[in-house]
Amino acid sequence: MLRYNRYFMRKKITVVGGGNVGASAAVNLASKELGDVVLVDVVEGVPLGKGLDMLQAGPIEGYDVQVAGANDYAPTANSDVVVITAGLARKPGMSRDDLLLANYEVVKGVTENIAKHSPNAILVLVTNPLDAMCTVAHHVSKFPKHRVVGMAGVLDSARFRTFIARELNVSVENVTAVVLGGHGDTMVPVVRLSSVSGIPLTELIEPARLEAIVDRTRNGGAEIVKYLKTGSAYYAPSSAAVEMVESILKDKKKVLACAALLEGEYGIHGLFVGVPVKLGANGIEKIYEIKLNADEKAALAKSASAVQELIDVLKPKMAQATA
Numbered sequence: 001m002l003r004y005n006r007y008f009m010r011k012k013i014t015v016v017g018g019g020n021v022g023a024s025a026a027v028n029l030a031s032k033e034l035g036d037v038v039l040v041d042v043v044e045g046v047p048l049g050k051g052l053d054m055l056q057a058g059p060i061e062g063y064d065v066q067v068a069g070a071n072d073y074a075p076t077a078n079s080d081v082v083v084i085t086a087g088l089a090r091k092p093g094m095s096r097d098d099l100l101l102a103n104y105e106v107v108k109g110v111t112e113n114i115a116k117h118s119p120n121a122i123l124v125l126v127t128n129p130l131d132a133m134c135t136v137a138h139h140v141s142k143f144p145k146h147r148v149v150g151m152a153g154v155l156d157s158a159r160f161r162t163f164i165a166r167e168l169n170v171s172v173e174n175v176t177a178v179v180l181g182g183h184g185d186t187m188v189p190v191v192r193l194s195s196v197s198g199i200p201l202t203e204l205i206e207p208a209r210l211e212a213i214v215d216r217t218r219n220g221g222a223e224i225v226k227y228l229k230t231g232s233a234y235y236a237p238s239s240a241a242v243e244m245v246e247s248i249l250k251d252k253k254k255v256l257a258c259a260a261l262l263e264g265e266y267g268i269h270g271l272f273v274g275v276p277v278k279l280g281a282n283g284i285e286k287i288y289e290i291k292l293n294a295d296e297k298a299a300l301a302k303s304a305s306a307v308q309e310l311i312d313v314l315k316p317k318m319a320q321a322t323a
């Protein structure tokens, strides 16, 4: 049981969903000492066991924060940041879209509990289909849009950066990449704005090869699902979520590709779509609207319409839930 008193200044982070992504995120958050961590899952006992196990790694790893698991939301009260990973993971042959209706119910229930116990939290969504689940969390929580953000672009750009670094045999640290759009096969890696220490990618990699790398990035999740057979990627996804939490809790104001609610930016209205944002203590502090060329605009519009299709499926359910 976590005990808090008013002199206790550490931040509190809840991770909902203690499966592959959630448990990896929780241990990563603890090892970076970003705050005390509460891991919540519906499976009886499992988050409590995992939480205790993570706590006991502290003396060895040298981290000194509280980690606890729970099957209910009381211990999550007044969290500063909540990472939502609860839901089903994609199985082979299953598209992200297949998950839509099942994960709608999960994210709706989780968000209701979180909004009740942590009304001032910033929500970091991970559950797929990501952009649609951000809409659900925003709708259910009624939190202002700057406090609901989705993790996808950080992961997608990490994959893109990895492939580019391997192609050129250079450090991943020198590779910056911009990825826009919804999380899925329609994502838009923007080659024109990606570089290696400022050197445009187009000067380093020939177009056909670049196209193959873009394609591999778009299918980065499916490539891993194919190997794992049961379950999907979780090391890089959890690292990506933790980078976002770190930027928020340390008010680093990193500029990261995240799913944000657009209200006119990029000509998109009322949809969560991946764009570069500034992430700080207030959540999304700025959305960067970069000038796109005609091809990029068309690709982003296509990606946004794929997100819109999912929202159209959910709309009757969300309206019913509000009524």
Ligand SMILES: NC(=O)c1ccc[n+]([C@@H]2O[C@H](COP(=O)([O-])OP(=O)(O)OC[C@H]3O[C@@H](n4cnc5c(N)ncnc54)[C@H](O)[C@@H]3O)[C@@H](O)[C@H]2O)c1
Pocket: 016, 017, 018, 019, 020, 021, 022, 040, 041, 042, 043, 085, 086, 087, 088, 089, 090, 103, 106, 109, 110, 125, 126, 127, 128, 129, 130, 151, 152, 155, 183, 231, 232, 233, 234, 237
């Ligand atoms: N956005 C991204 O880039 C990205 C990347 C990887 C995974 N994901 C998504 O993240 C989610 C989790 O993936 P995973 O690999 O950890 O799956 P997982 O199956 O290992 O874990 C999911 C956990 O959620 C729990 N859960 C289910 N319903 C719940 C509820 N109502 N309340 C609390 N917990 C609940 C399950 O018991 C399980 O432990 C999936 O939807 C997956 O598709 C997204």
